[in-house]
Amino acid sequence: MDEQHRSSAGVRAFLARYAPLEAAAWLTTLTAYVLLVDVVTGALALGLVCGLLESVVFYACAILRERAALGGRRRLSRAGTRVCLEFGGAEALDLLLRPALMGFGAGLSVPWGLLAGSLVADVAYYSVAGAVWAARQGDGPYSRTRRVVAEPATAAVKSTEPRAPSSVSTSSR
Numbered sequence: 001m002d003e004q005h006r007s008s009a010g011v012r013a014f015l016a017r018y019a020p021l022e023a024a025a026w027l028t029t030l031t032a033y034v035l036l037v038d039v040v041t042g043a044l045a046l047g048l049v050c051g052l053l054e055s056v057v058f059y060a061c062a063i064l065r066e067r068a069a070l071g072g073r074r075r076l077s078r079a080g081t082r083v084c085l086e087f088g089g090a091e092a093l094d095l096l097l098r099p100a101l102m103g104f105g106a107g108l109s110v111p112w113g114l115l116a117g118s119l120v121a122d123v124a125y126y127s128v129a130g131a132v133w134a135a136r137q138g139d140g141p142y143s144r145t146r147r148v149v150a151e152p153a154t155a156a157v158k159s160t161e162p163r164a165p166s167s168v169s170t171s172s173r
Contacts, residue, residue, distance in 0.1 A: 014130060021061050022122065028057040029102075029118060033111045047103030050114060055091075055098075059083065086136070090128035097121045 032050045040046045066079035098121040105117025 010134075014133075017133065018126065018130075021058050021065075024061045025054045025058040026115065026118070029054045029114065030111060033114060043106035044103035047101075047106045047114060047117065048099045050106075051099045051102045051118070054118065055094075059087070062087065086133055087129050089132060090125045093128055094121060094125045097124055 029050045032053045033046070036046060036049055040049055062083045063076075063079050066082045067075050070078050070082075098118065101117035101121045102114055103117070105113035105115070105120075107113065109116075
């Protein structure tokens with residue numbers, strides 16, 4: 001596969017992975033705005049509430065998606081672990097940026113400024129989450145597809161004992 005097709009496939013995989021989560025989050029933001037614009041006082045407070053609800057829906061969808069991809073008895077805890085690995089670093093950054101950016105955007109223009117603030121925060125967020133996801137796709141130590149195969153200890157360490165030749169005659173005279 002040439003470089004252009006590999007890049008195109010990577011973009012499609014990235015969008016297939018994150019677009020449904022983001023669509024659910026944005027729909028939540030717009031719904032929360034419509035329901036809460038007359039209830040919550042102040043643009044910053046509205047941005048904080050919408051940002052919190054957006055995050056709750058985003059992670060609920062992410063965990064449900066991972067849970068569906070897994071099988072077995074402990075799939076919910078494994079799904080949560082996988083989501084934490086993929087999104088933990090991005091969320092730490094997002095916790096600081098998103099509410100402030102959404103509040104600032106809401107102060108400029110509601111609801112479009114609210115969504116613009118969310119979009120700016122998404123760029124930073126997906127820079128981190130996408131890098132972690134891409135790193136976990138290969139065979140590296142953090143890969144989700146990495147398979148650990150137990151090998152006999154003698155295969156990894158060269159034996160110091162002399163080996164018998166394979167064509168030894170066992171006949172006696």
